[in-house]
Amino acid sequence: MHKTFNLQIPSGMKDLLPDEARKKRNLENVLIAKFLDWSYQEVITPVLEYYDHLVPAETPDDQFFKLIDRRGNILALRTDMTTPIARMVSTRFSPEQYPLRLFYLSNVFRYENPQMGRQREFYQAGVELIGESGPAADAEAIALAAECLREAQLKGFQISIGHIDFFRGIVNELDVEAGVKERIIRSVAEKDFVELEILLETYRVNAEMKSLILSLPSIRGDISVVEKAEKLIKNPMAKAALENLRQVFQLLRVYGVDQDVFVDFGIMRDFDYYSGIVFEGYSPGVGVPICGGGRYDHLLGQYGSEAPATGFAIGIERLMLALEKQKPQAKPFLTIALPKGKLGSEAIQALKDVGYPTAGLETDSRKLLFSYPEHRVRYIVCRPTDVPTYVDYGAADIGMVGKDSLVESNKDVFELVDLKFGLCRFVVAVPEQVAENLADGDGKVALSHFNHARVATKFPRVAETFFRDQGIQVEVVKLHGNIELAPMVNLAELIVDIVSSGATLKENNLVPIADIFPATARLIANRVSYRMKHRQVQELAEKLRDFTGNGGGRACENQ
Ligand SMILES: Nc1ncnc2c1ncn2[C@@H]1O[C@H](COP(=O)(O)OP(=O)(O)OP(=O)(O)O)[C@@H](O)[C@H]1O
Ligand SMILES: O=P(O)(O)OC[C@H]1O[C@H](OP(=O)(O)OP(=O)(O)O)[C@H](O)[C@@H]1O
Numbered sequence: 001m002h003k004t005f006n007l008q009i010p011s012g013m014k015d016l017l018p019d020e021a022r023k024k025r026n027l028e029n030v031l032i033a034k035f036l037d038w039s040y041q042e043v044i045t046p047v048l049e050y051y052d053h054l055v056p057a058e059t060p061d062d063q064f065f066k067l068i069d070r071r072g073n074i075l076a077l078r079t080d081m082t083t084p085i086a087r088m089v090s091t092r093f094s095p096e097q098y099p100l101r102l103f104y105l106s107n108v109f110r111y112e113n114p115q116m117g118r119q120r121e122f123y124q125a126g127v128e129l130i131g132e133s134g135p136a137a138d139a140e141a142i143a144l145a146a147e148c149l150r151e152a153q154l155k156g157f158q159i160s161i162g163h164i165d166f167f168r169g170i171v172n173e174l175d176v177e178a179g180v181k182e183r184i185i186r187s188v189a190e191k192d193f194v195e196l197e198i199l200l201e202t203y204r205v206n207a208e209m210k211s212l213i214l215s216l217p218s219i220r221g222d223i224s225v226v227e228k229a230e231k232l233i234k235n236p237m238a239k240a241a242l243e244n245l246r247q248v249f250q251l252l253r254v255y256g257v258d259q260d261v262f263v264d265f266g267i268m269r270d271f272d273y274y275s276g277i278v279f280e281g282y283s284p285g286v287g288v289p290i291c292g293g294g295r296y297d298h299l300l301g302q303y304g305s306e307a308p309a310t311g312f313a314i315g316i317e318r319l320m321l322a323l324e325k326q327k328p329q330a331k332p333f334l335t336i337a338l339p340k341g342k343l344g345s346e347a348i349q350a351l352k353d354v355g356y357p358t359a360g361l362e363t364d365s366r367k368l369l370f371s372y373p374e375h376r377v378r379y380i381v382c383r384p385t386d387v388p389t390y391v392d393y394g395a396a397d398i399g400m401v402g403k404d405s406l407v408e409s410n411k412d413v414f415e416l417v418d419l420k421f422g423l424c425r426f427v428v429a430v431p432e433q434v435a436e437n438l439a440d441g442d443g444k445v446a447l448s449h450f451n452h453a454r455v456a457t458k459f460p461r462v463a464e465t466f467f468r469d470q471g472i473q474v475e476v477v478k479l480h481g482n483i484e485l486a487p488m489v490n491l492a493e494l495i496v497d498i499v500s501s502g503a504t505l506k507e508n509n510l511v512p513i514a515d516i517f518p519a520t521a522r523l524i525a526n527r528v529s530y531r532m533k534h535r536q537v538q539e540l541a542e543k544l545r546d547f548t549g550n551g552g553g554r555a556c557e558n559q
Contacts, residue, residue, distance in 0.1 A: 010120070011120065012112075012119045012121065013120055013121045014121070023320060024123070024316060027320060028105055028125060028316065030148075031105070031151075031152065032103075032105060032125075034144070034147055034151050035103035035127060035144075035148075036103075038140075038147075039101055040102060040103040040127050041101065042102075042105070043085060043088065043102045043103070043104055044104070044106070045078070045081070045085060045087075045088055045104075047077060047078060048075045048076070048077060048078075049075065049076060049078060049084060050073060050074070050076075051066055051075060051076040053084075053087050053303075054076050054084070062111075063110040064077065064079060064109075064111065065077040065109050065120075077109035078108050078109065079109060079110045080108055080124065081104045081106055081124060082126075082296065082299065082311060083299070085102060085104065086128075086130075086299045086300050086302075086303055086309070087303050089102075089128075089300065089303075089307075090300055090303035090304055090305040091303070095307065098131025098307065099130060100129070100130040100131055101127065101129055102128045103127045103128075104124070104125070104126060104128075105124075105316075106123065106124060107121055108121075108122060108124055115389075115392070115393055116393050116394075117286060117288040117317065117318050117321055118288065119317060122315060123315075123316035124313040124315060125148075125314045125316060126293070126312050126314060127141065127312065128310075129141055129309065129310050129311060130300070130308075131307050131309070132308060132309075133308035135244060135247035135248045135251060137310050138276065138277040138310050139247075139248045139254075141293060141311055142159060142161060142248065142257070142277075142279055142293075142312075143251075143255035143257050145312045145314065146159055146255075146257035146260045146281075149281060149291070149319070150257075152323065154283055154319065154322055154323060154326065156283065157282065157283045157322070158261075158281070158531065158532060159257075159261045159262070159279055159280070159282075160220070160261075160267050160279060160280055160282070160531055161245065161249075161262070161263060161264065161267065161277060162263070162264050162266065162267030162268065162269075162277075162278050163241040163277055164241075164268075164274050164275060164276060164294075165237050165238065165275075165276065166216075166238050166241035166242065166265055167185065167188060167238075167265065168185065168237065168238075168271070169233075169237030169238030169239070169240075170212065170233060170235055170238050171184050171213070172235065173234075173235045176205065180199065180203050183199055184199050184200070185271055186271075187199060188216075188268050189268045189271055191412075191413065191414040191415060191527070193414065193415055193416055194415050194416075194418045194522060195415070196213070196214065197210075197214060197418075200214070212232055212233070216265045216266070217266035217268075218534075219263075219265045219266075220262055220263060220264040220266060220531075220534065221262060222258075222262065222263070223246065223249045223258075223263060225263050225265075226242050226245050230242055241276075244276065244277065245263060248277060264531065266530070267279065267280055269292065273296055275295055275296055275297040276294065276295035276310075277294055277310070278292075278293070278294030278295070279293055279294055280292045281314070282531055283319075283322035283326070284325070284326070284332070285322070285325035285394075286318060286321050286528060287392070287393050287394015287528050289318070290314060290315055290322050291312055291314040291319075293312025293313060294312075295308070295309070296309055296310070296311075332376070333371075333373075333378050334376060334377050334378070334397050334398065334529075334533060334536045334537070334540070335378050335379075335396045335397050336351075336377065336378070336379050336396060336397070336398045336540075337379075337380050337381075337386075337390040337391055337398070337399040337400070337401075338379050338380070338381050338382075338399075339382065339384035339401055339402070340364060340382065340383060340384065341364070341384065342422075343384060343400075343421075343422045343521055344363025344364070344384075345364075346422055346521065347363070347419075347421075347521065348362075350419060350547065354540070354544055354547050355543070356375070356377060356540070357372040357377055363381050367381070376536075384405045385405045385458075387400070387401035387405060387524075388401060388406055388524065389409065391411070391413050391524050391526050392409075392411035392412060392413050392526065393526075394526045394528055394529065397526050397529035397533055397537060398524065398525050398526070398529070398537060399413075399523075399525075400419065400522070401521065401524060402422050402498075402519055402522070403521070404426065404519040406522055406524065407461065407462055408460075408461050408462055410461060412527065413524045413525060413526060413527065414525040414526075415522050415524055416523045416524065416525055416541045416545075417545045417548065418520055418521075418522060418548070419521040419544060420520055420548045421520065421521050422520055422521040423500070423518065423519070423520050424498040424499060424500040424519055425498065425499055425515055425517065425518040425519065426459070426466075426496065426497070426498055426515070426516035426517055426518075426519065427496070427497065427499050427515055427516060428455075428494055428496055428516065429494070429496075429497065429510040429511060429512045430445065430450075430487065430493065430495075430510065430511065430513055431487050431488075431510055431511075432509045432510065432511050433509075434493070435513060447467075447470055447472055447513070448472065450472060450474065450493060451472050451474075452473055452474070453493040453494055454474065454476075454477050454491070454492040454493055454494070455475070455492055455493075455495065455496055456477045456479050456491055456492035456494070456495045457476060457478065457479065457483060457497060458478070458479060458480060458481065458483060458497065459496060459498075460476045462516060463476050463496040466496065466516050474494070477491060477492050484497070484507075484508035487510065488508070498519065499512065523541055525537050
């Protein structure tokens with residue numbers, strides 16, 4: 001009898017058959033020719049390195065594939081090429097050899113959730129320009145990125161450039177503690193504008209600064225927005241950042257790529273890694289950036305030889321996807337993902353209130369797609385928990401979704417507006433009897449009674465994070481609904497769920513013993529739609545923000 005093998009390949013990895021491999025190689029040849037043309041030399045580094053040497057590229061979500069060698073050393077697959085090249089340059093070159101113009105074309109590995117345009121093994125083509133500070137080097141990197149995309153025959157792409165110090169400078173000016181400044185910066189880096197607004201309100205940032213900070217991510221357009229921004233700010237660090245942007249832009253004009261490049265103060269790439277100009281490239285129809293880069297003057301110092309540096313990486317698979325998708329388009333549709341159920345009805349009402357087409361639109365019918373061609377708007381109706389996924393993939397430009405589903409999904413999307421409806425709260429609940437038995441003198445039940453207990457929930461991420469923060473170890477049992485059943489049949493001792501009226505808990509003899517956080521509906525946007533369809537996205541965001549009485553910053557748009 002033949003042994004049957006499981007011949008699958010690991011998730012997020014891919015075989016390339018001849019047709020696809022040929023297309024990839026042709027594209028790579030175009031990019032390599034361009035790099036050589038611009039006097040960049042190829043370097044190759046090992047695919048495996050000591051984990052500690054790659055850690056400057058570490059992200060909070062640890063995306064490394066790791067393994068242990070026979071001596072017990074931890075090795076890891078590279079997650080990008082900048083870090084190995086910084087290690088190599090620090091150890092194999094001397095500053096007299098600077099500036100170095102290096103390029104690579106390599107596979108890199110990241111342990112993340114695979115989806116369209118996001119794999120665990122993927123190829124990057126990129127350059128590092130090491131040993132040069134100043135606008136000429138930044139402009140060279142951006143111009144070369146634009147030239148590569150042009151040479152690859154990509155139409156309608158856009159490169160957005162921002163500056164890390166612009167936002168940092170403005171935040172430094174605030175009269176709040178350092179920890180709060182970091183939280184403000186983090187909320188912007190995570191694109192969570194709702195959290196940003198809450199922080200500015202909580203820490204009583206004055207009205208003028210608040211409105212300035214809230215408007216920053218929307219300040220975008222050609223170089224004239226730099227002049228507009230100059231009038232708004234006084235901070236020297238932010239002013240220097242604007243001057244830097246202006247000089248880079250002038251040089252981009254000389255390179256003849258300025259029409260592909262936009263200033264965008266919403267580009268906030270990793271604040272710990274980048275130190276100056278940052279940029280991303282987008283293409284219509286692809287919901288994730290196709291390239292990214294910027295100045296990173298502090299990385300080489302971590303390997304012992306301080307040197308300014310700038311560079312970028314193009315994602316080969318994403319560029320191939322963008323090339324496949326490019327076709328001439330009329331004014332694009334704005335696709336909005338709506339959740340089924342009660343939240344969906346409230347979302348429809350909100351859209352109607354701000355004048356969006358909703359005739360015949362229902363979230364509880366069998367029809368899942370509603371199109372309004374005369375308004376260039378279309379809605380897709382999906383399960384609430386799927387809304388962030390559709391938006392993250394770029395299958396929808398915008399979504400309306402509960403903060404509960406959003407937090408649980410952990411997707412990389414813009415969180416634009418707190419829509420204020422659909423209020424519920426996350427709670428930990430236990431059977432009444434258990435609560436009665438464990439209650440202290442004030443009627444409270446300490447969570448410490450539940451160390452090593454089982455928690456049933458639809459929201460494992462929320463539950464795990466909450467109990468971890470409380471220092472309590474639990475085993476999370478993921479269910480898809482009717483969580484209240486779990487304690488009744490001894491599947492779990494506790495539940496973590498959302499509560500709205502409280503009726504479901506009551507009917508099932510459960511009582512809340514701890515609040516986790518409240519959640520309302522949010523307007524979210526895809527990262528690329530937020531830039532490539534900015535006017536349409538911003539128009540809806542502002543209408544909804546005004547309607548829900550949020551106030552907030554105004555865009556100073558010039559595109
Ligand atoms: N998981 C992935 N799968 C395919 N391509 C990727 C992936 N992650 C990054 N890339 C490509 O590599 C380029 C440069 O990588 P970089 O580290 O700057 O990306 P990132 O900003 O961390 O990733 P993302 O764009 O997914 O947020 C990206 O612009 C993208 O084209
Ligand atoms: O406090 P209440 O107003 O009673 O609402 C709470 C209920 O609503 C949510 O479930 P949902 O209706 O989404 O159904 P599901 O459990 O089947 O997912 C939640 O999981 C509770 O079961």
